[in-house]
Amino acid sequence: MVRPVVELDREGIDRLIAQLGDSGFTVIAPTLSDGTISHGPISSSQDLPVGWTEVQDAGTYRLTRREDDALFGYAVGPHSWKRFLHPPEVVVWQGDGGMTPLDLAPPPRYAFFGVRPCEMAAISIQDKVFLDSGFSDDVYRSRRTDAFIVEVECYEPGGTCFCASMGTGPGAVEGADLVVSEILDDEHRFVVRAGSDAGEEVLAALGAAEAETDVIAAAEQVVADAAARMGRTLDTDGLRAALTAQAQSERWDEIAARCLTCANCTMACPTCFCAGIDDSLSLDGAVATRTRRWDSCFGLEFSYIHGGSLRTSAASRYRQWITHKLSTWWDQFGSSGCVGCGRCITWCPVGIDITAEATAMLAEARSEEAS
Amino acid sequence: MATATELSIPQLLDPMPCVVRAVNRETHDTITLEVEPAEPYHFEPGQITMVYKHGVGEIPISISSDPDRHDRISQTVRGVGAVSKAIIASHPGDVLGIRGPFGVGWPIDQAEGGDVAIIGGGIGLAPLRSIVYRVLNRRDRFGAVVILVGARTPKDIVFAEELREWGSRFDIDVNVTVDTADRGWHGPVGVVTNMIPRAPWDSSKVTAFVCGPEVMMRFTARALREDDVPMDKVYVTMERNMQCGVGLCGHCQWGSHFVCREGPVFRYDTVAELFRIRGV
Amino acid sequence: MSNTMAQIKDLKFFSGLKRRHLEVLAALAKEIEVEKGTYIFREGDDALRCLVVLSGDVALELPMQGRDPRTVQTVHDGDVLGWSWLYPPHRWTFDARAVTDVTALVFDAEQLRAVKDSDHELGFQLMTRFGKVMVSRLQATRMRLMDLYGNGD
Numbered sequence: 001m002v003r004p005v006v007e008l009d010r011e012g013i014d015r016l017i018a019q020l021g022d023s024g025f026t027v028i029a030p031t032l033s034d035g036t037i038s039h040g041p042i043s044s045s046q047d048l049p050v051g052w053t054e055v056q057d058a059g060t061y062r063l064t065r066r067e068d069d070a071l072f073g074y075a076v077g078p079h080s081w082k083r084f085l086h087p088p089e090v091v092v093w094q095g096d097g098g099m100t101p102l103d104l105a106p107p108p109r110y111a112f113f114g115v116r117p118c119e120m121a122a123i124s125i126q127d128k129v130f131l132d133s134g135f136s137d138d139v140y141r142s143r144r145t146d147a148f149i150v151e152v153e154c155y156e157p158g159g160t161c162f163c164a165s166m167g168t169g170p171g172a173v174e175g176a177d178l179v180v181s182e183i184l185d186d187e188h189r190f191v192v193r194a195g196s197d198a199g200e201e202v203l204a205a206l207g208a209a210e211a212e213t214d215v216i217a218a219a220e221q222v223v224a225d226a227a228a229r230m231g232r233t234l235d236t237d238g239l240r241a242a243l244t245a246q247a248q249s250e251r252w253d254e255i256a257a258r259c260l261t262c263a264n265c266t267m268a269c270p271t272c273f274c275a276g277i278d279d280s281l282s283l284d285g286a287v288a289t290r291t292r293r294w295d296s297c298f299g300l301e302f303s304y305i306h307g308g309s310l311r312t313s314a315a316s317r318y319r320q321w322i323t324h325k326l327s328t329w330w331d332q333f334g335s336s337g338c339v340g341c342g343r344c345i346t347w348c349p350v351g352i353d354i355t356a357e358a359t360a361m362l363a364e365a366r367s368e369e370a371s
Numbered sequence: 372m373a374t375a376t377e378l379s380i381p382q383l384l385d386p387m388p389c390v391v392r393a394v395n396r397e398t399h400d401t402i403t404l405e406v407e408p409a410e411p412y413h414f415e416p417g418q419i420t421m422v423y424k425h426g427v428g429e430i431p432i433s434i435s436s437d438p439d440r441h442d443r444i445s446q447t448v449r450g451v452g453a454v455s456k457a458i459i460a461s462h463p464g465d466v467l468g469i470r471g472p473f474g475v476g477w478p479i480d481q482a483e484g485g486d487v488a489i490i491g492g493g494i495g496l497a498p499l500r501s502i503v504y505r506v507l508n509r510r511d512r513f514g515a516v517v518i519l520v521g522a523r524t525p526k527d528i529v530f531a532e533e534l535r536e537w538g539s540r541f542d543i544d545v546n547v548t549v550d551t552a553d554r555g556w557h558g559p560v561g562v563v564t565n566m567i568p569r570a571p572w573d574s575s576k577v578t579a580f581v582c583g584p585e586v587m588m589r590f591t592a593r594a595l596r597e598d599d600v601p602m603d604k605v606y607v608t609m610e611r612n613m614q615c616g617v618g619l620c621g622h623c624q625w626g627s628h629f630v631c632r633e634g635p636v637f638r639y640d641t642v643a644e645l646f647r648i649r650g651v
Numbered sequence: 652m653s654n655t656m657a658q659i660k661d662l663k664f665f666s667g668l669k670r671r672h673l674e675v676l677a678a679l680a681k682e683i684e685v686e687k688g689t690y691i692f693r694e695g696d697d698a699l700r701c702l703v704v705l706s707g708d709v710a711l712e713l714p715m716q717g718r719d720p721r722t723v724q725t726v727h728d729g730d731v732l733g734w735s736w737l738y739p740p741h742r743w744t745f746d747a748r749a750v751t752d753v754t755a756l757v758f759d760a761e762q763l764r765a766v767k768d769s770d771h772e773l774g775f776q777l778m779t780r781f782g783k784v785m786v787s788r789l790q791a792t793r794m795r796l797m798d799l800y801g802n803g804d
Contacts, residue, residue: 303622
C-alpha cells in the first residue's frame, strides 16, 4: 500500500500539532527542561527546542545553540518515552482488607511528537515485552493502544549514538503513525509520510500538498549522511553468544571496579522494563495500595530472596544487565534489547561505554575461540 | 474459569481472597496454612502462588497440598522475612490474598510407567508433597515410588506425621535422614545424597523430582548421575525473587529464563551450566 | 565357592579386585551377627577389627558427659565400618552401636595390615577403596557443616 507523503513548512507543523491537540491528544514532545532536552507537553512548534542541540559523550551532556532554527537538530535526551507508556510509578491495585479492589484512574491519551527511530524501535521492543509474551500488561496497553506516534528521522546523531550498528536508525523504522523528515537547506521544509490509517486520516484533514520527488530525495539524503556520522559503532557479529560464553571472565571485575551500580543506565534505557511492586497501607490501616515502580538489576534488593541477594557483586549485576540487553533478550523476545540510543553511555556518571565493554568481551571470546 | 493467559496486569495483580481455615505448625519456624479460596482452585504440583498479606506485602510460595482437591489449598511457609513472618502469624478466619498459580510444575506424567524419586531437603519437601498426593491418587500408573528426605535435625522435618503414614504403606518407600541426632532418632544420620546409591529404584526407569536449596539440588544431581540416572530425567525447582508471576517485572531472571514463567521447575540438563555460574 | 567368598564378591567395596586377592580376603573374613543395641566398638578402644556391614544399621556416636550421645552418622548395608585400624595408634574415635540387628563381615586388623604390607598390589587396591570412602564421608560431612537444607542461615 502506498501511503501519502506531503510537504509542510513550519506553519504546517504548527497546524499538525494543533490538530492533534484538537483531536483530544495530550501532545508530548522534546522540550527544553532542566538543562536537557526532555519530554513535555507542547501546543506549538515554538515549545520545541528550536535552534538547540546537545554535545554528548561518555558521561557528558551539554546543551548548545545551533546556527539555525532547526526543530529537531539534536539526538535524544536523558528520558525516553517509556516513562509515559510504562510509568516510573503507577498504582496497580488498591483494596481493602477483604481484598475488594477499588477503581483506578484511566490513563491519558497521548500523541508523542518527535519520537526518534531508535525510540520507535524501543517502543516496538517494549510492545513485545508487555503485549506479546503470553501475558499482557494493561497499564502499558491502555497507554499504548491509543497513542499517536509522530516519528522524526535523525540528521544530527549524538556523540554516543550507534543506531546504525543496531539497525534502528537514523532513518525511520516501522510502527509510527506519521514520519517526519526535516530539511534544512536554503528552505526549511518537512516531508511527512503516513505510516498508518490513523496517520493518513490526520494528513487528509491537514490538507497539505503532496511532496515532490526531489524533496523526498533530499530527505533521504539527509538520513544517509547521518548514518555515516554516528558517534559510536558496535560490531554485533557473534556478540550474543560471546557474552554468555564469557560469563566467568575476569573482565567483569575490571568493569565493576568502575561501575557505581547507580542504575542510571537502566533508568535512561528506553527498553529496560523491570519494575518492583511496593505495598503500602493507609494510616487507618483500611486501604492497601500496590504501587509498581521502576526497578533496576543494579540494585542489591533486585535479586533478594530470603537470606540475601543472589547477585552480591557489582560484577554480577553489570554482567546481568549487559548480557540481558545484548544476549538473553534474543532468547526471550527474539531481538536485541539495545537500540543504540547511547543514553546509558551519556548518563553513566563514570562514562562506562556499552559499545566498548561489549567489544572487549567479543574480542576476548574471539581470542579464546581462536586459541 | 479463565486461565492465567487470558488475564492481564493489573487483573493479574488482584489477589484472590482466601480464608485461613487451619494453621499447622511444622517446625519452630515453619507452618502449613490451609486456606479456602473464594472460588475452586486448580493448580499443578510445583506451580507457584503469590501470597499477599493485607498491606504488608507479597511473597512467592509453592503449593503443598493435593492438586486433585480444589476447595482447599495448603501453603507451607517458613518465617524468615517481614512478609513471611506476618503470614505465618495468621489465625483461622484471617484473609490472605492469593495470586496464581504461575509457572510450570513438575512433569509427573513423564514418570508414568516408570519409577518415581522424590528428593527433598528441608522445607524443599513442600512443593514435592503435591507430587506425592498426585502419584498416590494414580498409584497404578507408576512403578516404585521412593521419597528421600534430608533435614538438619529430627525437629526440622516438615510433614513428619504424613511421612510416617506414607512410610507405613507398602507401595511407597520413605527414607528420612538428618544431619545429626540424639538417641530419640532411629533413622539414618547423614546427608540425603547418601541414600541415593541404595535407593530401591531402577536407575534406567526413574524420574527424579528434587527440591531444596540450590547447593543441595546440585549435589543431589551429582549423586544421581553417579547412580546412572540420566540427567534428562532429573527435575529441579528454582527459587528466585518473584514479584509479578508472569515474567513482566524482570526480577526472577536466571540466564535467559524467567523463573516464574518458564520455571520454577526445570529439567536439570537444560540448566546445569547456569548452576555453575556464580551470581547469575 | 565358600559362603564368605560369595559375600565378598557381592560387596561393591571389593568389586574389581582380582580373584586371588578376593581369596586372600575371604580367608581372613568371618561373618558375625550383632544384636540390636549392642556396641560393636567403643571410642578409645583398640581398633582390632575392620568391618563391612552386610545388613542392618549401625550408628556412629559421640558419647557426651551428662547427655545422650549424638549420632554423627549411620552406616548401612555394604558400608565399611571403621578405618581407625589402618593408622596408628589404632584406636576407635567413635562408638559404633547396632541400631538394628546387624550382620557384618569382620577382618582381623593385624592380619589385614600384614596382607596389605606384604602384597603391595592388594594393599594399593584396598587403600584406593578406603581413600574413596574417606573422601565421600568427608564431603558428606562438609555438606552437613554448611547446613545443606537451610540456606546457611
